[in-house]
Amino acid sequence: MKSQPHPNRSHKAGFAASELVVVVLVLAILMGVVKMRSGNLLNQTKITKITQTVAKLSSACALFHSDTAHYALHKQDGDKQLTLSELPGWNGPYLEDSDLSGGNPLGEFSMDSSHTGFGLATGWDLDSDGVEEVFGPCNVAVLTGIDKQTAVKLDHYYDADPLEGWKGAGHFQYIPASKSGLIFLYK
Numbered sequence: 001m002k003s004q005p006h007p008n009r010s011h012k013a014g015f016a017a018s019e020l021v022v023v024v025l026v027l028a029i030l031m032g033v034v035k036m037r038s039g040n041l042l043n044q045t046k047i048t049k050i051t052q053t054v055a056k057l058s059s060a061c062a063l064f065h066s067d068t069a070h071y072a073l074h075k076q077d078g079d080k081q082l083t084l085s086e087l088p089g090w091n092g093p094y095l096e097d098s099d100l101s102g103g104n105p106l107g108e109f110s111m112d113s114s115h116t117g118f119g120l121a122t123g124w125d126l127d128s129d130g131v132e133e134v135f136g137p138c139n140v141a142v143l144t145g146i147d148k149q150t151a152v153k154l155d156h157y158y159d160a161d162p163l164e165g166w167k168g169a170g171h172f173q174y175i176p177a178s179k180s181g182l183i184f185l186y187k
Contacts (some may be wrong), residue, residue: 071113107145168177
């Protein structure tokens with residue numbers, strides 16, 4: 001026996017307005033979560049790129065100093081002693097590429113043989129005990145374009161201490177006025 005459709009019922013296909021609102025809200029929340037996570041991942045990728053470049057530079061500086069008894073200069077628009085030098089004992093190149101610009105996705109990246117002139121302490125207190133262990137020439141990475149959030153992450157990576165210690169203690173120092181960071185490489 002076939003049932004007959006009721007004449008009073010109308011069959012409309014589609015969604016109610018409230019159902020559409022719920023779907024749109026759920027999609028908006030999901031998009032927000034994905035955007036937030038991808039932003040954190042992108043920032044972490046930038047930090048990783050910096051720390052990898054610093055590790056390569058640190059090793060190159062140690063080899064350069066061992067061979068030449070000098071601290072290398074390696075700047076974007078200047079000396080690039082880690083890839084070319086006429087110093088006695090030089091046995092490089094110590095880096096595959098002379099261009100360090102890719103090492104800091106946030107700004108410029110260079111390396112200096114002195115940290116004086118940056119308006120900071122006269123030396124480096126590497127173990128954060130209040131006593132400077134490193135004086136005079138040494139190798140320091142100089143990064144520009146570093147915001148406070150990135151500085152916090154770099155400070156935590158290199159020193160694992162709170163921000164109040166970053167001006168004169170540890171391997172990382174931040175200069176908020178110029179959005180620059182200094183990372184101790186080699187002594």
